[in-house]
Amino acid sequence: MKALLLFLVLFSNAAFAADTIVVSDAWLRASLGKVPTTAAYFKVENRGAAPDKLLSISTTAAGMAHLHESVETNGVAQMRPVPSIELKPGQSVVLAPGGLHVMVMNLKAPLIAGEKVPLVLRFEKAGEVKVEAEVRGLK
Amino acid sequence: MPRWLLIAAGALVLFGGLAVGITLRQATAPEARAAAAKAAVPYKLLDHNGRTVTAASYRGKLQLVFFGFTRCPDVCPTTMAKAAALLKDLGPLAGKLQVLFVTVDPKRDTPAALKDYLLAFDERIVGLSGSEEQVAAAAKAFGVYFEEHLTGFEDGEGAPDYAFDHSNAVYLVDDAGVLLRAYVIDDVNLLGDLRDALERMK
Numbered sequence: 001m002k003a004l005l006l007f008l009v010l011f012s013n014a015a016f017a018a019d020t021i022v023v024s025d026a027w028l029r030a031s032l033g034k035v036p037t038t039a040a041y042f043k044v045e046n047r048g049a050a051p052d053k054l055l056s057i058s059t060t061a062a063g064m065a066h067l068h069e070s071v072e073t074n075g076v077a078q079m080r081p082v083p084s085i086e087l088k089p090g091q092s093v094v095l096a097p098g099g100l101h102v103m104v105m106n107l108k109a110p111l112i113a114g115e116k117v118p119l120v121l122r123f124e125k126a127g128e129v130k131v132e133a134e135v136r137g138l139k
Numbered sequence: 140m141p142r143w144l145l146i147a148a149g150a151l152v153l154f155g156g157l158a159v160g161i162t163l164r165q166a167t168a169p170e171a172r173a174a175a176a177k178a179a180v181p182y183k184l185l186d187h188n189g190r191t192v193t194a195a196s197y198r199g200k201l202q203l204v205f206f207g208f209t210r211c212p213d214v215c216p217t218t219m220a221k222a223a224a225l226l227k228d229l230g231p232l233a234g235k236l237q238v239l240f241v242t243v244d245p246k247r248d249t250p251a252a253l254k255d256y257l258l259a260f261d262e263r264i265v266g267l268s269g270s271e272e273q274v275a276a277a278a279k280a281f282g283v284y285f286e287e288h289l290t291g292f293e294d295g296e297g298a299p300d301y302a303f304d305h306s307n308a309v310y311l312v313d314d315a316g317v318l319l320r321a322y323v324i325d326d327v328n329l330l331g332d333l334r335d336a337l338e339r340m341k
Contacts, residue, residue: 006216029212030259031259032209032216032256032259032260033209033252033254033255033256033257033258033290034255035252035256037209037211037212038212039213039216063295064292066292068212068213070213070214072307074283074306075306075307075308075321076305077214077304077305077307078304079211079212079214079302079304081291098213098215098217103212104212105212105215105292105294105300108338131310137215138220138259
């Protein structure tokens, strides 16, 4: 009975998360030499009926991870911290090279293509959503 | 000699001199400008093998130059990955193109660190570093803007981390070391322009 309850709790949690916030195509750029910084990208979709907000991201692979955006002004590339990402019902946001990204700093070990790295995304309403991000090389 | 004559003579010398000066200036200005435009872009840096290089070091090749830093998480690797793709797309023609990555962060990007970083993209890409003064002078020569700022975080050693705003262009330098123009890496004409220029060099 206990096991069944636990199963139901886990299952319903998973189902709840799957129904509201869907994170897909999560990946990180493989380490470039010994550089302790990289970036993570993914698509996040709000399938719920209420707006939600992506607040923060963390990973056990690195000391820090922060939402950032690369912006270009008059030929100058700048990075701006992004405090949060709003998601209206039905809205999806894509983090991709050259724009919104997660700056991943102070990597604990170099990331090698093919590895899987856990990411934890924290949402205002949906709470924590865990995803496995794939490490992708350049070649 | 009457005083008025002295004044007149003086005025003649003065105005004559001015007139000659103006004439000379008009005659030499376009030539001087042309000469300056044809001069190699004046940079002196350290390549990732520890060799001092100038624009003349790559004479006989086109140079495609980008200014960035290795801890740049998004724009720099995206640009360099596209530069590596250009080298692949150019096939054998790429033998006459030198892609250069100039760090704006010479404090952290030593030649060895640059070499390590660039190997992940393409072994033909060469990293350039140097003293902060050399890097600033090179940036000025290309018309590149860069500015250091604190990120508000700590690096792995607990020191304040910093990053850079920097020009995102790639600069094309001809086989005589003369700066031709800037492109954005996504410019749809870049590959074709490079191919045309490299074919003309054969």
